Amino acid sequence: MERGIGSGGAFAWFFQRISGAVLVLALLLHFWVLHYSNQGEVTFEIVAQRLATPVWKTIDLTFLVLAVIHGFWGFLMIVRDYVHSKNMRLFLVAAVWTVGLVIAVMGALTIIGFHPPLPVAPPEQLGGMVQ
Amino acid sequence: MQYTLRVYRYDPESGQPGRLVDYTVELEKGATVLDALGEIKAHQDGSLVYRRSCRSGICGSCAMKINGFNRLACETQVESLGRKPIHVEPLPGFKPIKDLVVDLEPFWNNLHRTLPWLINPNPPPTDKERPQSPEEFAWLEMPMTCILCASCTSSCPSFWADRTYLGPAALNKAFRYEFDTRDQGFGQRRDTLDNRHGLWRCHTIMNCNDCCPKHIRITEEISWLKRKVVEEKY
Numbered sequence: 001m002e003r004g005i006g007s008g009g010a011f012a013w014f015f016q017r018i019s020g021a022v023l024v025l026a027l028l029l030h031f032w033v034l035h036y037s038n039q040g041e042v043t044f045e046i047v048a049q050r051l052a053t054p055v056w057k058t059i060d061l062t063f064l065v066l067a068v069i070h071g072f073w074g075f076l077m078i079v080r081d082y083v084h085s086k087n088m089r090l091f092l093v094a095a096v097w098t099v100g101l102v103i104a105v106m107g108a109l110t111i112i113g114f115h116p117p118l119p120v121a122p123p124e125q126l127g128g129m130v131q
Numbered sequence: 132m133q134y135t136l137r138v139y140r141y142d143p144e145s146g147q148p149g150r151l152v153d154y155t156v157e158l159e160k161g162a163t164v165l166d167a168l169g170e171i172k173a174h175q176d177g178s179l180v181y182r183r184s185c186r187s188g189i190c191g192s193c194a195m196k197i198n199g200f201n202r203l204a205c206e207t208q209v210e211s212l213g214r215k216p217i218h219v220e221p222l223p224g225f226k227p228i229k230d231l232v233v234d235l236e237p238f239w240n241n242l243h244r245t246l247p248w249l250i251n252p253n254p255p256p257t258d259k260e261r262p263q264s265p266e267e268f269a270w271l272e273m274p275m276t277c278i279l280c281a282s283c284t285s286s287c288p289s290f291w292a293d294r295t296y297l298g299p300a301a302l303n304k305a306f307r308y309e310f311d312t313r314d315q316g317f318g319q320r321r322d323t324l325d326n327r328h329g330l331w332r333c334h335t336i337m338n339c340n341d342c343c344p345k346h347i348r349i350t351e352e353i354s355w356l357k358r359k360v361v362e363e364k365y
Binding site: 009010011012013014077080081082 | 289292293325326327329330331332334357360361364365
């Protein structure tokens with residue numbers, strides 16, 4: 001019986017169920033906030049204001065982390081199931097981890113580092129600064 | 132009525148790959164695919180090889196791929212099959228030995244790994260039997276009807292990809308003992324079940340449910356086993 005890294009699998013299976021359920025709720029929340037909560041026009045200012053609040057940053061970070069783990073764990077499952085060549089499997093597992101981590105870090109930097117820009121003044125107030 | 136069967140023929144000694152051969156047979160109303168194969172073997176080609184024993188859906192010997200689905204040849208009436216000619220092939224996922232006979236050794240090995248017998252170190256309380264209520268027994272009625280025909284395991288894409296995966300039939304047996312109130316073998320079976328070649332290889336594709344000749348809801352049983360393992364661990 002093959003044991004070692006990746007043996008078992010009870011936690012991964014359980015986590016996929018929990019994260020899947022949370023992602024469905026998060027997605028519903030996301031759709032509702034984006035398309036239904038605000039009856040008016042969706043503008044950059046409105047979105048930027050929302051994205052600047054710590055609560056929304058936390059929600060988005062949770063969404064990001066769960067989605068990346070859930071999705072990329074799924075990819076790892078497919079690799080485990082269907083790739084039997086040792087080298088190919090090593091390459092694909094490394095690729096899945098790398099891409100997953102890059103996406104997670106880039107997403108996290110975007111969410112955490114986001115600050116709403118200063119309001120943009122109409123061109124006529126800027127005088128000669130704008131051609 | 133006349134029917135044409137397109138039967139998979141393979142002879143390892145010929146060195147040739149397997150091929151499909153057409154046979155036309157005269158059959159009576161209600162005849163089964165097994166009857167048709169018997170007709171071919173008796174009157175057209177005695178070299179045709181297939182497994183059969185009870186011809187009444189109990190022994191599980193004659194499971195084969197008929198018109199794309201794993202079924203028992205003895206329980207499949209020729210009239211009921213839509214596609215003509217009727218395609219008769221060996222069970223997929225196993226190494227063919229000859230014609231419609233496959234090597235089921237991996238299937239039996241996987242079955243034995245789940246320790247499919249009652250494990251209980253304590254003697255029976257009455258010195259005669261271990262009593263069970265009808266409600267407790269109801270859990271076992273469905274998995275006990277398994278005839279080990281291997282249709283389910285042979286239809287499972289997870290098994291095609293990983294021959295060391297226990298497969299639905301072995302997991303059905305595991306369920307039968309794990310959810311038996313008289314059994315205490317979880318400690319011995321856990322490592323085999325909670326394993327990347329065990330329970331977690333099942334991705335609820337449900338082919339096993341669709342092809343089981345006894346209509347056992349195997350995917351549901353596997354889900355109960357997954358739940359049991361998770362509850363025991365966390």
